[in-house]
Amino acid sequence: MDPILLIVVCVLAGGVLASLGVHLLPVGGAPAAMATATGVATGTVMLMLGAAMCGLFTAASVATYTSNILLVSLSGAVGSWLMMGVTMLLANLLYVFGVGVVPVSGRVDVDPITRESQKEYKTPQCDGHGVPNVSYISGMMGALLGGFxxxxxxxxxxxxxxxxxxxxxxxxxxxxxxxxIIAAYNIGGTIEGFQDPKFKRLPKALLTCGIISLLSGVLVSVVANMGGLIG
Amino acid sequence: MTVGGGPVVEEEKAEGFTFPPDVTQLGIISAIIAIVIVIIPGLPAVVKAVGVIFALLWGTDSVRKTSKYGLGTGVPSIGVLAMGYGILGALVGIAFAGILNVSIVQPGVLIGVIAMAIVGLISGVLSNNEKIIGMKIPGLERGMMELGMAGTLAMVLQFSIVAGSLNFDLVIEKAVSNGLIAVMFVLSMMAMFHPYNACLGPDERRPRTLMVSIEISGLLCIILGIFVAATAGSTWGVAGLVDGISLLIFGLIVWIVFFVKFIKTAMREAHSTVGTGLIRTIE
Structure with a gap:
């Protein structure tokens, strides 16, 4: 296959996967810092950038040994997976043993995966607490896709x-x-995971990120071409 | 998150530091200065540093203008976006720097700036469109376009400071492959988003916010100056030892002047200040 086409396709796929990954993360933002909303208490950009950086580190280390595209991409996915897993686990430890709240989803009454009831554990006037099971699984999926x-x-x-x-x-x-960041603008800053109603806005972000990544892919291949790096 | 809910009339205090040009004028002035400096890579580092300061000032002003309406993800996101575009644009710019040369002027880099202006405009239109993301922020299209251009100009100017030229291989060798680009990326985005992120509030005042940007640009100049002086291959000439040391001194002066100015302005405009006793309070 033509290298330019391969670059554009890979960048396009990477950008769209990044956008999808952001939509799956449990991002709590400022309200979560006071344990009044579900999610990790930081912005989308920080979480996804942290996860992507960890993924890039592992991918870069593996890329020095092999040039198998699947192996490198999966090692990147594992790197960001670990980062998100540890972050969500430690956030939960802080919420449970430090703040003293139960991890509970604010958007659904029953956990769609474990079928556990959520509503009665939620503090009134709050929008959920911590990272409940469904958000944890969703976050792991998001980190996997984003890192990949x-x-x-x-x-x-x-x-x-x-x-x-x-x-x-x-x-x-x-x-x-x-x-x-474009995906973060689409969700308006905070999201719980795939159970959140905001997740239905996903196609709009995928369209925008697809166009932006396509342009970026073309520009990157132009750089490679003009800089004399490819053929 | 909506900030700036205070009095609508922005009262400009007569005394103290002010920026006479408004947002549009500052954008045009900064863009022209930065573009003129960026297309002549033979200039000394101090002059290029002035270009970096103006480019980052323009970026800060755009961040301020855009995030005044509340982005939902915090102010830093748009600064990071600007430098994300900036890196891509700078790579495009240096890839095209070899063509269209007229003696010492290399207008080819501007292709990167134009490319990022187009990408920024498209992303702004898509983000603001009612049918797509629908952020409903007035002027987001223009803001994202300006951020892409300012980020690219700042990044290319820093490449030019460190490498001393806009040659693709030389820039990759001296500014990118040794990882210095990460420092540039982080400090440039700090210079763009930190001022408004730190100063926002009901009594936020534009001149005071822009001062912080210049101060951080001073820090950036200090770091680049140390790097240029430490890796210089020659004493004189562009990216030589003297160039690095003069950039270091320039950065120190800019940083000290604007840091003191900012602290004094903040002290004067605050209702009252209370020292913690840990550090000596300046009056």
Whole structure:
């Protein structure tokens, strides 16, 4: 396959996966810092950037040993998976043993996965607390997809566009960040996971991020072409 | 999250530091200064640093203008977006720097700026469109376009400071592959989003916010100056030892002047200030 087409396809797929990943994360924002909303108490950008950076680190280490696209992308997914898992677990420990609240979803009455009742554990006037089971699983899925997307972009830039490892990492991060932020604007800052009604807005973000990633992919392949890095 | 709910009339205090140009004028002035400096890579680092300061000032003003209406994700997100576009645009810019050369002027880099203006405009239109994301922020299209351009200009100017030229291979070797680009990325986005993020509130005043941006640009100049001086291959010339040291001194002066100015302005405009006793309070 033509390398330029491969770069554009990989960047497009990476951007769309990043956008999808953001929609699955339990992002609580400022209200979660006071334990009055479900999710981890930080912004979408910080969570997704942290997850993507961890993914890029693992992907970059694995990419020094192999040039198998699936292996590199999956190692990136595992890196961000670990980061999100640890973050959500520690956030939950703080919420449960520090603040003294029960992890509970504010948007659904019954957990769609474990069928546990949520409503009676929720403090009145609050929008849920901590990271409940369904949000945890959703967050793990989000980190998996986001990390996979970021590492896919990194691999495409490294192997098909022949960028230097640092340049590929930073360029992948730049494109990833732009897509994650557009997706964050779509959800208006906070989301619980796939059970949240805001998740239904997903197609709009996928369309926007698709267009932005397509343009970014074209620009990156132009850089590789003009810089004399490919054929 | 809506900020700026205070009095609608923005009272400009007569005394103290003010920025005479309004948002549009500052944008045009900064853009012209930064573009003129960026297309001549043979200039000394101090002049390029002035360009960086103006580009980041423009970015800060756009961040302020855009996030006044509440983005929902916090002010930092739009600064990070600007530098995400900035990195991509800078890579496009240096890839095209080799063409269209007229003696010492290299207008090819502006292709990167134009490309990011187009991407920024498209993302702004898509984000603001009622049928797509629908953020309903007045002027978001223009804001994102300006942020993409300001980010790209700031990044290319920093590449130019460190590498001393806009040659693709040289920039990759001296500014990108050694990881310095990460420092540039973080400090440039700090200079864009931190001022408004730190100063927002009902009595936020534009000149005071913009001062913080110049102060952070000073810090950026100090770090780049140390780097240029430490890795210089020659004593004189662009990106040489003298260039690095002069940039370091310039950064120190800018940082000290604007830091003191900001603290004094904040003290004067605050209702009252109470010292904690841990550090000496300046009066």
């Amino acid at each position: 997307g970021g590492a896919l972009m990194y691999f495409a830039l490294l192997e098909y566009a022949n960028f230097e490892p640092t340049m590929a990492g930073v360029a992948a991060m730049g494109i990833f960040v732009a897509n994650a």
